[in-house]
Amino acid sequence: MNLKPWKLTLLAALSVSGSAALAQTTGVQKALEMERYNEARATLLRQGQSNETSFELGRLYQLRGINDSAAYYFSRIPFEKKDALTMIAAGRAALAKGNATEAQTQFDAAVKASKGKDLKVFAMIAQAYAESDVKDITKALEYVKEGEAFAAKTGKDDPTLMIARGDLYQKRETGGGEAMNSYERANTADPNNVQSYVRRGQLSLRSRDYNRAKENFEKAISIDPNYAPAYNSLAETYYFAGRYDEALAQFQKYMSLAEKSPETVIKNASFLYLTGKYPEAMVEIDKVLANDPNNLTMNRLKAYSLYEMGQNDQALAAMQQYMTVAKAQGKSIPEDNVYYGKMLIKGGKTAEGAALVQDAIKADPKKAAELRKELAKAYMSAKDYPKAISTYRAMMKASEGGELTDKVYLARAYEMNEQYMPADSLYGVLLKERPEYVPGYQMRARANANLDPDSKKGLAKPYYEEYIKMANASDKPDSYKSGLVEANKYLGYYYYQKGDKNASLPYWQQALVLNPEDEQAKTAVEAITKPTKAPARRK
Structure with missing residues (x-):
């Protein structure tokens, strides 16, 4: 189940029954904040039925997108004419059922019951909309404005209301600016508010401002080193920046603090795959597939990982299983043809495999150069060096000479095909362009050693x-x-x-x-x- 970033807002510590109830819910709210949902649920169920536990259970299920259970627990709170919280609970139950009109009636009643003089009521209503699936936030923002007007009398913004305001604006395609403004106002009011820093980072990540996203997540961590969501978001930042090793490290820190779930195992497997830790990825993949054999992503990564581990027969079987699942769900990606093609090439079905990679190139011409590299690598893996050479040459011709790494791969293909003269020539080009590249001297030495098998001429000596x-x-x-x-x-x-x-x-x-x-x-x-x-x- 996917959790939207804005769905992680926490309710302020509110209670209608005094400090005892407040103390009971504080640990639950901390567990929710740390994304330890099963722990929070178990704690609440142990506490027995009360307005507070029913409200928090409703929120827990709504945060996880299980609206029928959310509505059940919110509805379990008995209505009381003078108690605004019971009306907010009724409004949240209505939102969970998709009845926005009834929700508005209940929220209006809550404002009336508090005589419009309780800032926490406005914050709770704003959060109710933010944590729901409601897309039209017009009415929600009216409550926010009333809350802002009331807060202005105190001389500063209310952080809880500001975070809810930002979460609401995130529901709009063009609401990013107002959302960021809201979170910044929350931090102005409370410089140590970790949630607002994480929200600011998530917005920066969405706009691909990775440096600013990183700064905000690291600021949150500096305030609270055990704040799990910050590590999760920082891992995503490194992922989108292509820094997979760092992404894995941050995500595993997140896993040590948060609660293990199928979602975290899936994400961990994905990061392990991206960092080339294929055997470790397979352990996590098998955990998921044992309970969810039709999980699309894990079936895909199983086939990919087995290929990368050199287990081509098993990879082909896993790919067949994945393709069955993908067909049933109507979902596949161009990379599937690339991997399947590489598997077929390695298995000796060169023409069939190459055709699949060519199909992938046609499906996504922007990735043509990248996919041709994959095709050439597949030929190398299958020890079909002549085809690897022709593919690299065609690729380099299309890109007017190719990148330096392309020259290295082509030189290696020449070398493996016992064409040592062109290999030596390309290694020479490499060292001219990158004289500080240490492995290049070893590469050229080996090519020359093969040109001088008995070493009498000493061709490899200077290199x-x-x-x-x-x-x-x-x-x-x-x-x-x-x-x-x-x-x-x-x-x-x-x-x-x-x-x-x-x-x-x-x-x-x-x-x-x-x-x-x-x-x-x-x-x-x-x-x-x-x-x-x-x-x-x-x-």
Whole structure:
């Protein structure tokens, strides 16, 4: 069940029965605020029936979009002529049933019962509209204006009313400006109001102002480090900014504070998939599918993840299952053809798979370059290097030379197809454009090593030497350890077959420092350092 951002507004701590009832509902409201809905429900049910518990249960179900249950609990509160809260409850029950006219009658009665002099009544009515499915907010804003006029007498805005005002304006397509103004007014009145900072961040996120969204969410967290919704929204900000690792970290922080639900498991699985943690994603995916076998998103990600894990047969079976579900629900996306095509290519059905990817390109021409890259990668995965080469070349021609990464992938395809000369040429272009790119020297060294199989010409020597120099000078030399072992072993062998053991030995020794278990290096060091026997004396 999807919760709209504006549906997370909390009711102010209001009670008609004094401080005892207030104390009972405070923990519930905190649980709702932290999105721990089952905990809130269990607490309320333990408290037994009362006006306060019925009202909060009604709100809980309305926040979750379960309107029939919301109406039931609101209706359980007996009507009292002098009690505005009972009239607001009746109005909320009417809203849950879709009867806006009856709701207005009840809310008008609540204002009359309080003689129009209770700011909390106006705030509660505004929240009732904000937390409902009502789209026409005209009448709701009239109550807000009455509340604002009353608040003006105190000299400052009421934060609860302002947040409700902002939530109401979010229901309008063009209401973003007024909504932001409302939340800012809430923070002016209460600089430590966490909810209004989160709302401001959500509005910024909606307008793709990721930096401002991040600032607001981080401000909320600085005020209350345990405020779960801020982490959820911050995760979404990083997601839309394409920073998936950070999105996952923030969402998992959210999960540690909020309540686990099918929705959170689904979202966690999605973030794990996006960050390339496919086995971990599969654990979460299987949890959802065990209880909801026709969940569209999880069936899709199961097929995608199995492919990324190299389990192509299982991926094909999962894709068939997903396509059955998608067809029944009438929902599919162009990426489905791309993944299915890649699976077929890897399974040997190259023409059929390539046709599916081409269909995806036709369906979304704006993604043509991106999808052709996926097609080329699929050919590489299937070890169909000639087709990978032709696809990369066509793609680069269409984009007038292509990106630098395209050149790297094409060079790799040439190399895997044992076309080392064009591979070396492309790696040369890479290093000319990006001389600081350390792995590029290793790539070019390997291509040249293949052009000089016995290493007698030493074609790879200058590139491995530069690789060692650049890797050791980097801020993370440990990340290049395997490449440094490779480079030192090449140079050690080069000098050894030249007969220069003194020059050869230090390279083999360095390879052993980097990897003490390298058998080839051990053998070389032993052979070079083994003392030669003196010739026997003549008798």
